Amino acid sequence: MNFLQVLIDNLRKGPATEPFPFGDASTPAAYRGRVAIDQDACVGCRMCEHVCAGGAIRFAEDNEALHLVIWHNTCVSCGLCAVYCPTKAITLTNNWHVSHRQEDKYKQVDHVTIPYSACTSCGVVFLKAQDPLMQLAYKTVGANETRLRDLCPDCRRVESSRGARP
Amino acid sequence: MTRTFDIPIGPLHVALEEPMYFKVGVEGETITALDLYAGHVHRGIEYLTAKRNIYQNMVLLEHVCSLCSNSHPETFAMTLEAIAGIEVPPRAHYLRMIADEIKRTASHMFNVAILAHIIGFDSLFMHVMQAREIMQDVKETIFGNRMDIAANIIGGVRYDLDATSIAFLLNQLDQLEPVLRDEIIPIYATNRSVLSRTKGIGHISRADCVDYGLMGPTARGSGLAYDVRQVAPYSAYGEIEFEAQSLPDGDVWSRAMVRLKEALSSIAILRECVRRLPPGPISAGPLPRIPAGEAIAKTEAPRGELVYYVTTDGTDVPARVRCRVPSYMNWEALKVMMKGGHVSDIPLIVNSIDPCVSCTER
Numbered sequence: 212m213n214f215l216q217v218l219i220d221n222l223r224k225g226p227a228t229e230p231f232p233f234g235d236a237s238t239p240a241a242y243r244g245r246v247a248i249d250q251d252a253c254v255g256c257r258m259c260e261h262v263c264a265g266g267a268i269r270f271a272e273d274n275e276a277l278h279l280v281i282w283h284n285t286c287v288s289c290g291l292c293a294v295y296c297p298t299k300a301i302t303l304t305n306n307w308h309v310s311h312r313q314e315d316k317y318k319q320v321d322h323v324t325i326p327y328s329a330c331t332s333c334g335v336v337f338l339k340a341q342d343p344l345m346q347l348a349y350k351t352v353g354a355n356e357t358r359l360r361d362l363c364p365d366c367r368r369v370e371s372s373r374g375a376r377p
Numbered sequence: 378m379t380r381t382f383d384i385p386i387g388p389l390h391v392a393l394e395e396p397m398y399f400k401v402g403v404e405g406e407t408i409t410a411l412d413l414y415a416g417h418v419h420r421g422i423e424y425l426t427a428k429r430n431i432y433q434n435m436v437l438l439e440h441v442c443s444l445c446s447n448s449h450p451e452t453f454a455m456t457l458e459a460i461a462g463i464e465v466p467p468r469a470h471y472l473r474m475i476a477d478e479i480k481r482t483a484s485h486m487f488n489v490a491i492l493a494h495i496i497g498f499d500s501l502f503m504h505v506m507q508a509r510e511i512m513q514d515v516k517e518t519i520f521g522n523r524m525d526i527a528a529n530i531i532g533g534v535r536y537d538l539d540a541t542s543i544a545f546l547l548n549q550l551d552q553l554e555p556v557l558r559d560e561i562i563p564i565y566a567t568n569r570s571v572l573s574r575t576k577g578i579g580h581i582s583r584a585d586c587v588d589y590g591l592m593g594p595t596a597r598g599s600g601l602a603y604d605v606r607q608v609a610p611y612s613a614y615g616e617i618e619f620e621a622q623s624l625p626d627g628d629v630w631s632r633a634m635v636r637l638k639e640a641l642s643s644i645a646i647l648r649e650c651v652r653r654l655p656p657g658p659i660s661a662g663p664l665p666r667i668p669a670g671e672a673i674a675k676t677e678a679p680r681g682e683l684v685y686y687v688t689t690d691g692t693d694v695p696a697r698v699r700c701r702v703p704s705y706m707n708w709e710a711l712k713v714m715m716k717g718g719h720v721s722d723i724p725l726i727v728n729s730i731d732p733c734v735s736c737t738e739r
């Protein structure tokens with residue numbers, strides 16, 4: 212094979228590189244880029260924190276809510292959170308435009324709040340099963356399930372065993 | 378009278394831009410002795426595996442080496458599957474092989490491209506790298522990243538192929554195969570600039586390969602046709618027919634040719650895998666319970682035999698993860714390959730073992 216011929220062919224074909232940043236760089240839909248979280252779908256199960264390889268996802272609690280915090284600059288775009296998230300609340304977008312100014316480096320953070328509820332029986336504050344989790348756990352969510360999920364774990368245990376014979 | 382010197386080479390910029398320090402003893406232009414000093418980029422990955430759970434470790438181990446990045450988590454997952462007795466579904470086996478062969482093709486082409494760069498044939502370097510982009514696009518489109526393809530999970534894989542992605546993959550293979558078969562391989566086989574710099578350089582005999590425990594294309598370039606995919610088939614390699622590539626001469630050229638032919642054979646394996654791809658689930662379930670135990674597994678990484686040993690204690694954090702990488706033995710063989718060689722051939726010979734510092738030192 213004559214290498215000159217290869218060179219001539221390549222010349223004829225024109226540039227093989229993408230014109231970025233002067234033109235668009237093609238990005239496949241499946242590209243693993245910046246993480247996005249759907250606040251309404253997140254049930255606060257903390258699975259994403261458990262598997263997060265980069266340690267980018269952290270949870271914090273206060274009296275009112277559970278907080279999911281993700282530091283995008285710590286994320287390695289491995290996608291494990293998306294694989295293991297039971298409700299698919301967390302996904303990887305194909306957005307790879309993550310460069311930012313130095314002074315903004317501590318602002319590359321997303322924050323999701325999952326509010327606690329008060330138990331309708333004893334008033335204790337707890338993390339109630341959110342709708343997406345109910346839909347995963349039950350074929351149909353009836354009145355009984357809805358009533359029970361407003362109770363804290365202790366009251367729920369008492370309530371669901373009420374009337375059961377020892 | 379010729380004088381004897383010790384020349385320091387490295388730790389930076391020998392063949393690959395990875396740090397390794399060579400102390401080369403020379404007599405005039407001829408190499409008489411070689412010593413290697415490693416350890417510049419030790420990251421403590423084996424230690425870190427005992428600080429993370431098995432899911433995080435799949436990603437951590439993927440970062441042992443970007444070119445073999447499918448083989449490390451795959452082999453690690455195989456040990457856990459052995460410990461827990463997890464049955465990997467057939468479709469997952471085929472998808473694992475597809476990921477493996479895509480990585481192998483890209484890895485081999487990278488190495489032979491660097492060969493061209495070292496001998497100053499940069500237009501050939503560019504041409505091979507450009508052809509390799511076809512495979513890089515496959516990785517980016519199907520797996521979402523150019524290097525860390527994240528194909529495996531414990532018990533199977535986490536990506537699937539549908540009609541569209543299969544059509545895309547086959548189309549990319551149709552583009553790459555003729556370039557590799559009709560352009561790149563004939564150039565490496567016949568071009569005078571390539572032949573004059575690589576033929577008869579960096580010789581190692583088959584017997585020395587056995588003595589040094591060499592693996593992968595480095596050994597197969599000396600006629601030692603040992604390929605884990607054939608001697609101890611994993612995934613579904615036992616169901617697929619292909620020949621282990623080997624050449625008898627044991628020089629830089631033979632090792633490059635073995636890689637090129639393997640890249641071609643990988644394309645054939647890919648086609649066969651896609652053709653036979655069985656239906657069914659792609660993993661054995663999301664959250665495996667791993668009991669206490671120990672296991673060993675091995676695969677054919679692009680650089681040769683990769684062995685993992687794992688001990689677990691019933692939690693999801695492994696007690697010990699140990700890997701033996703093919704590059705480790707290959708480095709030592711440089712002492713044989715370089716003896717009597719020319720100083721100007723040092724980078725070429727180093728590159729011919731497809732050196733990988735990131736997995737050697739991990």
Ligand code: SF4
Binds near residue numbers: 246286289292
């Ligand atoms: S993509 Fe990986 S590193 Fe990033 S948040 Fe998800 S699990 Fe963590």
Ligand code: SF4
Binds near residue numbers: 253254255279295301
């Ligand atoms: S629902 Fe998904 S995003 Fe929310 S805590 Fe669980 S794994 Fe994380």
